[in-house]
Amino acid sequence: PLADRLVKKGVTALVPRGREFDERNMGDRLAVRNLFTDLREQGQVGGGQAAYGERDRQAFANALDRLLTQLMRTR
Template sequence: KENIRQRLNMRDFFDSLRSSGIHTGGPSSISQSDRTAFANQLDRLLRRSNRNR
């Protein structure tokens, strides 16, 4: 329960920072090449899955 409380406190803290206009960082957005690579891999997996039916 303590771990959950800590996570909620951190979430609330960062939420208050963001709402005050402070940039808290985070992961960079997904690039077009990453998006294309993901879509291609998903397409390959789906085609392979359909062949096995």
């Protein structure tokens, strides 16, 4: 996945719902992703994520602001 390739290059990636992918959590996130992919393929899990809403937009904006602030402080 793209996020995994970015993290391996030292980049922090954000999902549209404001969660961060980084070297500390990438392995766990990939494992969960792969597990749910397998469960969906077997028909054991259906559906998907809830609709993208205002809370998600705000979480993304906050996470992006936090990351940009950190970058500005390190320069």
